[in-house]
Amino acid sequence: MSQYLAALKERLGQLSDIGHAASLAHWDQQTMMPAHGSAARAESLATLARIGHELFVDDQTGRLLDGAAGELNGAHPDSDEARLLWLTRRQWEKARRVPTELEAERARAGSVGHEAWVAARATSDFAGFAPCLNHNIELARRYAECHAGDSHYASAYDALLDDYEPRMPSAAVAVLFEELKRELVPLIAQLAGAEPVDDRPLYARFAVDGQRRLVDHVVRLMGFTPEEWRIDDTVHPFAIMVGAGDVRITTRWDEDFWATGLYGAMHECGHGLYESGIAPAFLRTPLGSAESLGMHESQSRMWENMVGRGRPFCGLLAPRIAELAGGELAGIDAHGLYAAVNRVKPTFIRVEADEATYALHVILRFELEQQLIDGSLQVSELPEAWNARFEEYFGIKVTDDADGVLQDVHWSAGMFGYFPTYALGNLIAGQLWERAHADLADLDGQLAAGQLLPLREWLREHVHRYGAKFTTAELLERETGESISVGPFVRYLKAKLSEAYDLDLVAPPAIN
């Protein structure tokens, strides 16, 4: 390896190591840490952020980047080395605009805010959480101001969004979301007027022990092994790769709404499969993570919804659930399960929403957080604004902030611009799902038989292994021949709901 490139990789490796230490600290904070450890944890995370930031933005990184560029010797722009230098330089230039103290303060505030959110959510105490949220917004604005001179960003919000969905302006997101709303709102209305499916199986009692056995069975089919993975309980499910060979997923359990545990685990396992499928040569470099959260979310939602709530896999799940849950679920069959887990019904909690209403949850947050950042909405007005818009979109009234504005962790940790990636993930998943079906002739048969590894291998080959080598747009273009679009997801959804509701949702509505 060339001298500068080797030295650059050594430095990037150290940055990755610091990131792993921080990942572990985050995981631990949400799964293991005694409550009184939170103040010290916030300090520790702030210091790791400060040290990593200082190491990265140092002039020496720039000198190594320059030197390594000179060593490329006309390597193809799509070579791993050229891509590594391009991505690293882009991240370096962005990071250099941000003072170290601000990075440390964002990390500290995120950790403090998380603890405040956990307490506020438990008691529906938005007022108690508001000061943290205000501070996080203020820090996000200061962060965005650092990038005010970058012509890529049309607004402060765009600079934030870019950290989660690189090179995707909010205006482009808004166009996609408008198209999605145009498709989903009438679909939801049509289903609201249709004969409802029987969703009582969703609320039938299922003891946690049995749920754990079900989840253990399913994630092992997906490729979970105890040598490389952990699964733990948490308040807000997440997945994290602490280092090579160490992938951690979390879920939560509800004996009166068992879908939370199973589908939460499949979702997070999907994230974990992505991270653990990245080419080993990319690890400890910036290429060794997902390029965008939209692409990341496409993986989690594909496993959760397209596999886990798909007709073939429901055929495998139904008898297993009947056996493990017993009681009211003892007689559940494949179609009954399929209909129940795909019933469309406005509900309060985003992570428990069906696939049709899910995007509306995201769009609501996307709209509100843009207003919080541009100052047209104050934190003190947020609960009211949330509740009013929620009723407008869903037709139901929020009566408890824990089921409303306090339900999600993101803002508590200072993550603004994160939410839209969830809905983008659905769209990307729709595109990849069509492509996978075209490539894997017997995919449905494999899923019905619990053979999930061929799909995992297809995803590894076409998506995972590339890490952040290509932008999301480039990868979609390479693998599907298209840019990000709404069509495939909507086609998938209409076909699924037609079967679940025994309706023809695919044909255009009759003119009357």
Add this chain to the structure above:
Amino acid sequence: MSQYLAALKERLGQLSDIGHAASLAHWDQQTMMPAHGSAARAESLATLARIGHELFVDDQTGRLLDGAAGELNGAHPDSDEARLLWLTRRQWEKARRVPTELEAERARAGSVGHEAWVAARATSDFAGFAPCLNHNIELARRYAECHAGDSHYASAYDALLDDYEPRMPSAAVAVLFEELKRELVPLIAQLAGAEPVDDRPLYARFAVDGQRRLVDHVVRLMGFTPEEWRIDDTVHPFAIMVGAGDVRITTRWDEDFWATGLYGAMHECGHGLYESGIAPAFLRTPLGSAESLGMHESQSRMWENMVGRGRPFCGLLAPRIAELAGGELAGIDAHGLYAAVNRVKPTFIRVEADEATYALHVILRFELEQQLIDGSLQVSELPEAWNARFEEYFGIKVTDDADGVLQDVHWSAGMFGYFPTYALGNLIAGQLWERAHADLADLDGQLAAGQLLPLREWLREHVHRYGAKFTTAELLERETGESISVGPFVRYLKAKLSEAYDLDLVAPPAIN
């Protein structure tokens, strides 16, 4: 606060934060991490060690130390500020002699070695572990060579020992150990010829669930609260403070030797009480840890042995064990328990040894590790040397390296010079125990009633709160009026064994 001192404390705080991240990574590696995460963990720990080392040894630390010294304005040498500067400068000067790369390599080798040891111990494969041990010894020698110019150290081993037991030369340790051997060897011989106590209760079956309930009860009496503490399972028990308000202890369970779980937990809880009792103002500075491991171990062994195996507390334990274990233990009474848990009998495993033979385990390791460091013993000869010396000291033959040279974690992690602190801890505990009894008139009555907090408060007041402000010798002098000595521990032990064995071991042996 003065300007330089404030800047110095900020820097020391960051070093403490990095240390906390490393502590968490160590804890996680031994309790939670999936096996395949070990290589990445070693890299991450190496990087944290490198970064912390670089930050500390930087010239800027020296400038801040100089500036802060100028701000002292004749503060008393025993003031917190003066002591902080003295200790920090001493650690800084020592650390500056060590190249950063060597620090990183020691951390990496320690982490790799730990994994190799876990595997080797499981299969009694010393040969598989030998290369790691050789590498660790080589690194320890290189580390000691960095300090070759320091006249405080009479040998390479002394430089290593100083990291665990500051300002305690190995020659002084050897003198204490010789005196201890002179007391213990005839005592053990005398007991070997005495009527044995009934130790069958030690080997009676006790289900893990019941053991967990017993341990939960006992550690809560000691001051464990779920808001500040965790207890987890591990291969080799340890305690660690991850940060303020976050103390973690570990233990292991054996259904056919229940004392492992209970006394391991009390031992580690004793360590945890020390760390969590340090004055809050000292946290995030070098004063915020124990000064020496001998002092640390005095706390753990006092709780494990003087409290946990003491006659008063056995009165509280016996009915609880009878109830939770049932079976053969259903009829156990206070004296039966007391006699069993104090029976003196040569066994293979140090951490399960009685208080009389324990020191011999330590002395054996102390002698062998000095030879490993000075090169008079090769790694390839170690198992044979261990087994020969073991038979000489204990009169029993090691037939399985897992019960011999592979039983302890320390050398696998590169910790040479650590073992003697265990026996020093016994001696210090003896001294503090006498002092506590003099100060707390009804101590035995309190222990019998499960009122453990007055002792904890006494220890906090006289030992814990000082952290590393005073050297061990200074603190002992202040609190007991004596330097470290063998007498109190031997008096304590003879009195205890006299009662357990119904013999008079206190009077000098009759001349015949």
